[in-house]
Structures are given as C-alpha cells and as structure tokens.
Amino acid sequence: MTRPTDTALPGKGMPAIPASKRWLEAVPWLLALGTYAAAPQYAPLLTQIFVMILFAMSLDLLVGYTGIVTLGHAAQFGTGAYVAGILAARGWITDPTMTAVIAMVAAGCIGLFFGSLMLRTKGLAFLMLSVASGMFLYEIANKATGITGGDDGLQGVVFSPLLGLWEFDFRGTTAFFYSFVMLFLTFIFLRRVVNSPFGWSLRGLRENDLRMSAIGCHNYRRRLTAYTIASTLAGLAGAVQAQCTGFVALNSLSFELSGAVLIMLILGGSGRLYGAMFGVPIYMFAQDYLAKRDPTNWFLWQGIILLILVLFARGGVLSLAERGFHACCRRRPG
Amino acid sequence: MSSTLINILFFGLSYGMILYMTSVGLSITMGLMGFVNLAHGVFAMLGGYATVTLMNSLGVPFFPALLAACIMVTVLGFVLERLLYRRLYGATELDQVLFSMALIFISVAIARIFWGPLAQPIALPKYLHGHIDLIGATIPTYRLFLLVFGSVVAAALWLGFDRTLFGARVRAAVEDHAMAEAVGINTDRLFALTFGLGTGLAALGGGLGAEILAISPGYPLQYIIFFLIVVAVGGLGSIKGPLYASLIIGLADTATKYIMPEAGMIFVFAFVFLLLRWRPQGIVSRRKG
Amino acid sequence: MSELPVLEARELNKAFGPIAVTRNVNMSLMRGERRALIGPNGAGKTTFVNLLSGRLRPTTGNVFLNGIDVSRADEATRSKLGIGRTFQITSLFPALTAHENIFLALAESAGFGMHILRSARSYGSLHDRADELLEKVGLLGAAATSVQQFPYGQQRLIEIAVALALEPKVLLLDEPAAGIPTSERDLILDIVKALPSDIAVLLIDHDMDLVFRFAQRITVLVQGAILVEGSPAEIAADQSVRDVYLGERS
Ligand SMILES: Nc1ncnc2c1ncn2[C@@H]1O[C@H](COP(=O)(O)OP(=O)(O)OP(=O)(O)O)[C@@H](O)[C@H]1O
Ligand SMILES: [Mg+2]
Numbered sequence: 116m117t118r119p120t121d122t123a124l125p126g127k128g129m130p131a132i133p134a135s136k137r138w139l140e141a142v143p144w145l146l147a148l149g150t151y152a153a154a155p156q157y158a159p160l161l162t163q164i165f166v167m168i169l170f171a172m173s174l175d176l177l178v179g180y181t182g183i184v185t186l187g188h189a190a191q192f193g194t195g196a197y198v199a200g201i202l203a204a205r206g207w208i209t210d211p212t213m214t215a216v217i218a219m220v221a222a223g224c225i226g227l228f229f230g231s232l233m234l235r236t237k238g239l240a241f242l243m244l245s246v247a248s249g250m251f252l253y254e255i256a257n258k259a260t261g262i263t264g265g266d267d268g269l270q271g272v273v274f275s276p277l278l279g280l281w282e283f284d285f286r287g288t289t290a291f292f293y294s295f296v297m298l299f300l301t302f303i304f305l306r307r308v309v310n311s312p313f314g315w316s317l318r319g320l321r322e323n324d325l326r327m328s329a330i331g332c333h334n335y336r337r338r339l340t341a342y343t344i345a346s347t348l349a350g351l352a353g354a355v356q357a358q359c360t361g362f363v364a365l366n367s368l369s370f371e372l373s374g375a376v377l378i379m380l381i382l383g384g385s386g387r388l389y390g391a392m393f394g395v396p397i398y399m400f401a402q403d404y405l406a407k408r409d410p411t412n413w414f415l416w417q418g419i420i421l422l423i424l425v426l427f428a429r430g431g432v433l434s435l436a437e438r439g440f441h442a443c444c445r446r447r448p449g
Numbered sequence: 450m451s452s453t454l455i456n457i458l459f460f461g462l463s464y465g466m467i468l469y470m471t472s473v474g475l476s477i478t479m480g481l482m483g484f485v486n487l488a489h490g491v492f493a494m495l496g497g498y499a500t501v502t503l504m505n506s507l508g509v510p511f512f513p514a515l516l517a518a519c520i521m522v523t524v525l526g527f528v529l530e531r532l533l534y535r536r537l538y539g540a541t542e543l544d545q546v547l548f549s550m551a552l553i554f555i556s557v558a559i560a561r562i563f564w565g566p567l568a569q570p571i572a573l574p575k576y577l578h579g580h581i582d583l584i585g586a587t588i589p590t591y592r593l594f595l596l597v598f599g600s601v602v603a604a605a606l607w608l609g610f611d612r613t614l615f616g617a618r619v620r621a622a623v624e625d626h627a628m629a630e631a632v633g634i635n636t637d638r639l640f641a642l643t644f645g646l647g648t649g650l651a652a653l654g655g656g657l658g659a660e661i662l663a664i665s666p667g668y669p670l671q672y673i674i675f676f677l678i679v680v681a682v683g684g685l686g687s688i689k690g691p692l693y694a695s696l697i698i699g700l701a702d703t704a705t706k707y708i709m710p711e712a713g714m715i716f717v718f719a720f721v722f723l724l725l726r727w728r729p730q731g732i733v734s735r736r737k738g
Numbered sequence: 739m740s741e742l743p744v745l746e747a748r749e750l751n752k753a754f755g756p757i758a759v760t761r762n763v764n765m766s767l768m769r770g771e772r773r774a775l776i777g778p779n780g781a782g783k784t785t786f787v788n789l790l791s792g793r794l795r796p797t798t799g800n801v802f803l804n805g806i807d808v809s810r811a812d813e814a815t816r817s818k819l820g821i822g823r824t825f826q827i828t829s830l831f832p833a834l835t836a837h838e839n840i841f842l843a844l845a846e847s848a849g850f851g852m853h854i855l856r857s858a859r860s861y862g863s864l865h866d867r868a869d870e871l872l873e874k875v876g877l878l879g880a881a882a883t884s885v886q887q888f889p890y891g892q893q894r895l896i897e898i899a900v901a902l903a904l905e906p907k908v909l910l911l912d913e914p915a916a917g918i919p920t921s922e923r924d925l926i927l928d929i930v931k932a933l934p935s936d937i938a939v940l941l942i943d944h945d946m947d948l949v950f951r952f953a954q955r956i957t958v959l960v961q962g963a964i965l966v967e968g969s970p971a972e973i974a975a976d977q978s979v980r981d982v983y984l985g986e987r988s
Contacts, residue, residue: 184543232722236729238542239485239685243677244725250674251718258711312845312861313854319842322831329791329829330843330904331817332851340852370670374550381547411561418554425548426536 143392144299151291158287159359164396165294166356169301171380171391173348178377179386180309181341182321183234186373187245190229190252191222191346193368195353198222200269200363201262209275211283211293215354222350223343225252230342234335246370253368269363283358290359297355301348305388308344317341321386378417381424384431393432455586457704463592465699466599467661470654471672472679473606473691474647480623480686482538482640485545488552489651489676490669494560496522496652497664501569511574515656519649526648530641538640553669560666568665595657602653603692610688619643623686674714678721684731693732742805744769744938745821745908750789750799752782752962759785760796761963767908767938774949775942777959778982783942784826786959787910790940791823792816804907818847822906824897826913826942832886836877836896839885840868843903871899875929891918898929909933911941915948927952950974958982 151161170192177183195218202208202217229248233241256263263269276282281289308314316337319327324334357363366372375398383394401420406413428435475489499518503509509517537548577591610616622629622636630636655664662672678698683690701717709716725731743766752760759782767773777783788794790801792813800809803819811819831839844864845851859865872878875895880888885896898914911930915923927948930939943949949956949970956973958965960982966973973979 178543182543184546186546232726236681236725238483239479239677240681240725240729240731242485242487242546243674243681244722246674246677247718247721251715251722254713254715254718258713258715307855307857310857310859311854312850312856312858313852315838315842315858316846316851318834318838319831322833323829325793326825326829326831326900327842327846328813329793329817329823329825330900331814331846333812333814337851344854370674378547378550381543385543411558414554414561415558418551418556418558421547421551421554425540425544425551429544 143389147295155286155288158291162287162290162294162359163356164399165291165298166352166359167376167379167395167399168391169294169298169355170349170352171376171383171395172298172301172305172388173345173352174376174380175385175388175391176305176308176317176341176345176348178380179388179390180314180321181317181338182324183338183342184242184377185245186242186370186377187229187247187249188345188349188376189368189370189372190249191226191349192353192356192372192376193249193252193256193363194225195219195222195350196357196363196367197256197263197269197353198350199354200272200357203274203357204269204272209273211274211277211358214274214358215297215351218354218357219347219350222353223347226346226349227339227343230339230346234338234342246373249368249370249373253365253370256365256368263363263365266365268365269357270361272357272361272363274358274361283361287359294355294359297351301351302388305348309388313337313340318386378421382420382431384433387433390431390433397432451584452586453707455584455588457700457707459583459586459588459592459596461700461703462696463595463599463699464661464703465696466595466603467654467658468675468679468699469599469692469695470602470657471651471662472654472676472683472695473688474644474650475676476680476683476685476687476691477619477623478640478644478647479680481619481643484534484538485542486534486549487546487673487677488549488556488669489647490673491552491556492522492526492648492651493655493658493662493672494556494664494666494668495525496655497571497659497662497668498560498564498569499652500656501571501659501664502564504572505569511577515653518656519652522652523645523649527641527645530644534644535637535640553673556669557666560668564666566666568663569659571659571664573660591660598657602650603688606650606688615642678717680731682721682724682731684733687731687733690731690733741768743767743802744771744804745790745940746802747786747790748800748802750786750801751797752785752789752794753797759962760789761961763799763959763962763964765957765964765967767940769907769938770935771938772952772954773938773940774953774956775940775959776944776946776949776956777965781959782962783959784912785962787823787912787940787942790908791821791910817904817906818849820904820907821910822901822904822908823910824894824901824912824914826916828890828893828897830885830893830896830900833884835882835884836872836888836899837865837868837881839896840871840899840903841865843900844868847904868903871903874902875899876925891922894918895922895926895929898926902933906937908938908940911939913942913944915943915945923948 147161151158174188177185198221199214199218202214208214208217233244233248236244257265274283277289277293283289316327316332320334320337328334353367379394379398380391381394382398383390383392401416402413405416424431471493475486478484478486496518499521500514503514503517504511537545573591577594579590580587581590581593610619618634618639622634622639626636662668675698679691679694683694698717701720702714705712705716745767747763747765750760750763751758763786775783785794789796792811796809800807802808803816803821808816808819831842841864844867845861848864850861869878869881872881875898877892877895885893888896894914901909915926930941930952933939941952953970955967956970957967958973958979965978965982966976
C-alpha cells in the first residue's frame with residue numbers, strides 16, 4: 116500500500132532521489148575515478164579528500180542522523196592515525212589491513228569510553244566534554260614524545276605492501292585506490308546502517324528523544340552505540356591517512372580538525388551521507404585558494420560562509436542544489 | 450613547601466577570579482536563553498583589546514580604560530543580541546554552535562587585521578607592579594588585587610541577582626520562561642539586558658586578566674575550553690556555581706603547573722569528566738530538568 | 739478471588755522542591771478498565787501520569803505493573819513492559835512521516851531497534867501494521883506526509899496511533915482531545931472505545947461530556963490528592979466534586 120519508497124519520503128534523512136534517477140548515485144564515484152584518470156598527478160590530493168570524506172561521513176552519523184553535535188570527533192580520528200602509525204613505526208605490525216583493523220578497534224574503544232562519560236550530558240556540557248575529549252588525547256600525544264614524536268608528529272612511517280601485493284608508491288597510486296575502496300566500503304556500510312531500524316531510531320532520537328524513551332528506546336545505549344560506530348569509522352579514516360601519507364601529525368587530534376570536519380559536513384549538508392562528498396572538496400579547495408595568500412583571509416571567509424549557511428542556507432550546498440532543482444522542475448510543466 | 454602552597458593558592462584563586470568574570474555572563478545567558486554561545490570569549494578578547502588600545506594609543510589610565518572598554522563591549526553585545534543572536538533563539542543547537550563559530554572566526558580575522566597576530570602587552574599601573582610579603586611567600590600585588598576585585602564583583606553580582614527586582618526577574622525567567630512571561634516579565638528585553646551585562650563582564654575579565662590570559666587574536670579559541678568548563682561544571686543559570694567552578698579549575702590548573710607541569714591539562718580534564726559523570730547538570734543548576 | 743490490578747499506584751508522593759504535587763495517591767486499574775482522571779488545572783494529573791509512565795520518579799511510594807514493582811524502572815523499560823502513553827503537549831517526530839512515526843514505535847516495541855544492517859523496508863509486517871493503525875485513525879492517505887505538516891487535530895490522532903503501536907496493556911491518555919474540533923473529538927472517543935477490551939485505559943480530560951461518555955469509573959484529583967473515586971453517576975452526584983471542580987467551571 117503505502118510502503119515507503121524513496122520518492123514518498125521528503126524531509127531530512129532519506130535519499131530524495133527517485134528510483135528512476137538511481138544512476139545519479141554512481142556520479143560522484145565515477146567523477147572521482149575520472150579525475151584521477153585525467154590527472155593522475157593529483158592522486159595525493161584526491162586521497163586526502165577521500166580520507167576527509169570518510170571522516171566527515173562518520174561524523175554525519177552523529178550530527179546529521181542522531182543529532183549529537185560533537186566538537187571532538189578528531190579524538191577518534193587521531194587515535195586511529197596514531198595507533199596505525201605507531202604499530203608500523205615500531206615495526207610491530209606493518210600490514211595495512213591489520214593495522215587498519217586494530218586502529219578501528221582502538222578508536223571504537225576510545226569512543227565507547229568517552230561516549231559513556233559524555234552521553235548522559237546535553238547541550239553545552241556535552242559540547243565542552245567533546246572538546247575536552249579531543250584535547251585530553253592531544254595533551255597526552257603532545258607530552259608522550261617518545262612514542263608519538265610529540266609536536267613533530269610521527270614521521271617516515273612505512274607500511275608493508277597492501278595485501279602483500281601493492282607497495283605504497285611515490286606517485287600515490289596505491290594510496291589513491293586504497294582510500295577510494297575504503298571510502299566506498301564505508302559508504303555502503305553507513306547507508307545500510309542509516310536505512311536500518313537502528314538508523315531510523317537514530318533519527319527518532321534527533322527529532323524527539325523524550326518520545327523515543329516513551330516508546331521503549333534506551334536512549335543512552337542507543338546513542339552510545341551510534342557514537343561507537345562513528346568512532347570506529349573515524350579511526351579508520353585516521354588509519355588510512357597515516358597509511359597513505361606515512362605521517363601522523365599532532366594536528367590529527369586537534370580541536371581545529373574537529374571543528375573543520377564539522378564545517379565541511381555542514382557545508383555539504385548533514386543527515387544525508389552525500390553531504391560529506393560535496394562539502395569536503397569545496398572546503399578544501401576554498402581553503403587552498405583563500406588561505407594561500409593570507410591566513411587571516413581564510414578565517415574571515417570561513418566565518419562569513421558559516422554565517423551565510425546558518426542564516427540563509429540551512430542544509431548546505433546539497434539542499435541549495437535540491438531547492439534549485441525542484442524550482443526548475445516545477446517551472447517546466449507549468 | 451608552605452610558600453609553594455601559598456603561591457598556588459594566590460595564583461590559582463586570582464586566575465580563578467579572571468575565569469569567573471569572563472565566564473559568569475555565559476552561564477547566565479545560557480541558563481536564561483538556552484543559547485549555546487561558543488563566542489563568549491570574543492567579548493572578553495575585545496574588552497582586552499579595547500583596554501590595551503585605550504591605554505597605549507590614547508594614554509588613558511588603566512581603570513578608566515577598563516570602564517570604557519566594558520561600556521563599549523556591553524553596547525556591542527546588546528546590539529549583536531538585537532541584530533543577530535535573537536534570530537537564533539529558537540534554532541537548533543547545531544545552528545547555534547555554527548553561528549557562534551562563525552562569530553569567532555570573523556572576530557579572529559578582525560583582531561588580526563587591526564592588531565596583528567601578536568599578543569598585546571598591557572602596561573599595568575605602577576602601584577600594581579610590586580610584590581607583597583605574605584606569610585613567608587612573595588605575592589605579586591596584581592594577583593592580590595585580582596583576588597580582591599574579583600571577590601567584590603562576585604559579591605555585587607550575588608547581591609544583584611538575589612536582592613534586586615532585576616535579579617528576581619532573571620531568576621524567574623531562568624527557572625520557567627513561560628511562567629515568567631505569564632506574570633508579565635518582558636523576557637525579550639530581559640534577554641538583551643542580560644546579554645549585554647554578560648558581555649560587559651566578559652570584557653572586564655578580558656581587560657583585567659590581560660596579563661594572565663594574553664590578548665591575541667587566538668584568544669576566543671585558545672581559552673574556549675576554560676569558559677565552557679566553568680559554565681558546565683558550575684551549572685547553567687547560576688551565579689554561585691561558576692564561582693566555585695572557576696576557583697576549583699584555577700587552583701587545579703595552577704597546582705598542576707607547579708607540581709607536575711608535564712601533565713598539562715590532563716588532570717583538569719579527568720576531573721571534569723568524572724564530575725559531570727556524577728553530576729551531569731553541574732554543581733549548581735537552576736534550570737528546570 | 740479478586741483479580742490483580744494491571745497497574746497500581748501505592749502511596750505515591752511527588753514534590754518539586756518544597757511543593758508537593760502528588761500526595762499519597764492510591765489507584766488501581768483493572769484489566770480492560772476505562773477510567774477517567776479529572777481535576778482542575780494544576781491538580782497534578784500530568785505529574786501523576788508521568789509518575790506512572792516513568793518519566794518522573796516518585797519522592798516516595800511505588801508503582802506496580804501486573805504486581806511487579808516497577809518504581810525503579812525507567813520509562814523505556816516500563817514502555818516495554820506494557821505502559822503506553824500520549825502527551826498533553828503533542829510529542830512526535832516532527833520531520834518524519836506519519837508512517838515512520840508509527841513504524842518507529844512498532845520497531846522499538848518489537849525489539850528491532852538494534853537491528854543495524856537489515857533494511858527497515860524489509861520489515862513487511864510492521865509496515866502493514868503501521869498502515870492499519872493509520873487507517874484506524876483515518877490518515878492512511880497521508881502516510882507519507884511529515885507530521886509537522888498535519889493540522890493539530892490530526893497530530894493528536896497520530897499521537898494516539900503511536901501509543902497504540904506499542905500494544906500496551908495500559909494506555910495513559912493525557913488530554914488527547916483538548917483543543918480540537920468536536921468532530922475530531924468524537925473520532926478520538928470512538929477510537930478509544932473501540933480499543934481491545936483487555937486494555938486498561940486512563941483518560942484525562944476537562945470535557946465532562948467526553949469523560950462521562952467514556953468512563954466506567956472516575957477519579958477526581960484535587961491539589962495532588964484524590965478527592966473521590968466512583969462511578970460516573972456517583973461523581974455527578976457528589977457535592978464535594980461540584981464544589982471543587984464542576985462549580986468552578988460553570
Ligand atoms: N517540573 C516541575 N517543576 C516544578 N513544578 C512543577 C513541575 N511540573 C509540574 N509542576 C507543578 O505541579 C503542578 C501540577 O502540574 P500538572 O501539570 O501535573 O497539572 P495538571 O493537573 O496536569 O494540569 P492541567 O490540567 O493544566 O494539565 C502545577 O502547579 C505545576 O506548576
Ligand atoms: Mg496536565
């Protein structure tokens with residue numbers, strides 16, 4: 116009867132793509148591969164973008180779907196990066212897949228730990244704790260120079276060939292495909308998650324958490340589960356970055372990174388997974404263009420863009436595009 | 450040993466007083482309007498810049514400069530509230546966070562354009578320069594002055610909050626918006642006034658504390674965690690909570706720096722996590738659950 | 739042998755600071771009972787429902803569900819054990835569709851909330867059940883509209899449908915018909931009357947006409963305490979009720 120179909124569900128959270136336009140879903144992926152084919156020298160930049168998209172997507176599960184606004188997501192990203200980096204730098208485990216898995220587990224545990232401490236608070240207290248969670252690890256990493264390299268970061272980390280076959284090469288070919296595949300797998304996984312009953316319940320929490328507990332949901336546990344999943348994926352993003360660049364910067368745990376990834380997500384549009392795919396490249400290109408001349412400039416523009424987003428363009432670039440698209444559609448038959 | 454203790458006590462408490470003055474406005478406005486204003490530090494920074502500029506460029510003495518800075522920032526806060534903040538009272542927490550981040554970025558940029566990237570030195574008046582011998586320790590006069598001044602401000606705020614009609618209105622509105630409005634309190638105006646007052650206090654803290662929390666463009670980001678901790682630990686909408694929280698944080702941070710500098714903020718963070726796990730609403734909370 | 743009450747409040751007390759809002763309330767709801775709870779504004783009716791549903795913890799006293807003490811159980815647990823409720827102030831998931839609102843309740847009560855990898859669309863029987871419930875409240879045609887777009891009266895109907903989706907043993911309805919047009923009031927009354935006869939229903943309302951058409955028994959709450967309890971006829975005839983409550987309204 117009225118079984119929900121993609122077209123039937125407007126509003127946030129569900130893909131607003133009609134079934135007949137499903138092919139649209141392949142566009143971003145083909146675009147990425149096409150860019151690489153046309154300009155393979157940009158592989159490192161594309162890799163960096165994929166990593167950030169992966170990171171922003173994991174944040175979307177919290178911010179966009181569950182309504183958990185965190186300013187400390189880098190805590191988990193950095194954990195993943197450092198765990199993978201340290202394992203390889205010490206020569207304990209250098210296999211990329213193994214280190215990625217261990218990094219994910221570590222980041223998941225960190226997320227579970229901080230989440231269990233934070234998720235009973237709300238609003239300003241939660242925000243503060245989320246900032247503190249990142250800064251806490253940052254301080255530790257900063258002080259434990261023997262293990263982390265402190266301020267200088269962890270340099271010259273070498274991983275063994277991917278699956279024993281492909282060396283992480285100078286031109287970044289392996290890194291490109293590796294990060295591409297990881298991003299794709301994450302996307303597929305997250306899409307399943309957000310379309311499951313669990314994912315729907317997260318949107319319920321976002322919309323009205325008091326009602327969720329009245330219909331039998333243990334909100335704290337549900338949020339903690341979401342937080343842990345998002346943390347695990349953020350850890351994967353961190354690990355992939357460490358593997359692809361052979362370097363872990365202290366910055367990977369920083370408040371600045373937590374803030375930046377939130378802005379990237381919002382810029383694209385949260386609560387739709389695709390937002391990250393648009394927000395991240397736009398942000399990174401804008402940063403490249405605007406910050407090159409003067410960092411002051413970049414602060415100013417970031418502020419202005421954010422202000423515009425909040426006051427006039429809620430829902431980010433994707434939402435704007437969608438509105439434009441609908442406006443055109445409506446005009447055509449009329 | 451005991452001189453270290455006295456040092457920690459004085460440095461910690463005077464530092465706590467600065468934290469208190471800069472943050473208490475945030476606690477009240479958060480409690481009153483539920484607005485997650487991460488940009489509160491901006492007003493403290495502007496207060497600091499205004500004080501320093503008035504003193505260095507125009508030769509205004511310290512206290513008049515401080516007063517003028519307070520007034521200017523209060524007016525600015527009032528105007529910003531009317532123009533921008535109020536548009537977002539009903540908005541989601543996410544929007545409020547992003548909006549206040551935007552204000553931070555813009556103010557950082559403006560500060561860099563006008564004052565450059567370096568910290569601004571503040572030339573305190575001569576009589577605040579020296580030291581005072583106190584039970585075996587030498588305490589900078591400035592620190593002692595901060596302690597006294599901060600206590601006076603705290604006492605004045607407490608009296609104002611507890612004993613005046615304005616204070617009673619604010620308390621009523623913090624506890625129950627709808628009810629306050631129903632009994633004829635103009636909450637709209639109350640918000641604007643309180644917001645202005647809160648930003649003015651932040652400016653005071655910024656100017657007074659310029660030697661402890663250095664005035665540079667990074668100010669609102671660099672110290673954001675302190676303001677947030679004070680408010681979250683103290684409890685929203687309270688005058689006393691943030692005082693306790695500021696003093697505790699000031700002492701804890703100073704003690705760590707003396708005894709175990711390599712630990713940085715780690716103990717402070719650990720303490721905050723445990724405290725909020727135990728009391729998610731903070732030490733004192735006036736807001737209805 | 740007397741039957742065990744489905745829901746029982748024993749010596750319930752609730753105070754907000756110095757103000758006692760619920761005082762020594764004892765109440766038993768039997769299986770299938772249709773009970774109304776009335777009382778002037780601020781009498782503590784909503785607070786009492788919150789104590790029963792677990793949103794609030796009593797200062798002292800206990801709540802029993804089928805003889806089991808649930809006083810320590812949180813709202814979610816009590817919901818799973820069979821207490822369903824609606825809210826005086828509409829409490830739905832505004833951006834989600836009517837169908838999704840109900841599906842969420844169905845999925846939670848079926849214990850599917852932690853199913854992470856299976857598509858929500860594949861739970862065919864739950865979707866059918868959601869459609870049935872929407873049909874029951876006459877809103878099947880608008881299943882795919884987000885609830886914030888519904889007029890107030892229809893939101894109240896969805897509110898009820900969400901509670902029904904939990905298949906509760908006890909249904910607590912906090913002023914389900916307040917502030918909506920008469921025609922929809924009757925619809926609400928019809929829906930409530932048509933509920934399976936084994937569900938106990940506690941209904942709060944200020945509309946005496948509705949209350950007397952609905953209830954088998956009526957409890958009158960005044961200033962947090964029970965004034966009287968009895969059949970509609972007894973309540974209608976009770977002088978103290980007239981003084982305190984009915985008198986005030988006329
Ligand atoms: N969280 C709270 N804190 C303090 N007082 C409260 C709280 N909740 C309710 N009250 C007070 O308790 C009393 C009873 O409120 P309640 O909402 O239960 O009444 P009610 O009978 O449902 O009224 P109405 O018919 O208007 O819905 C009121 O005086 C109210 O102000
Ligand atoms: Mg009520």
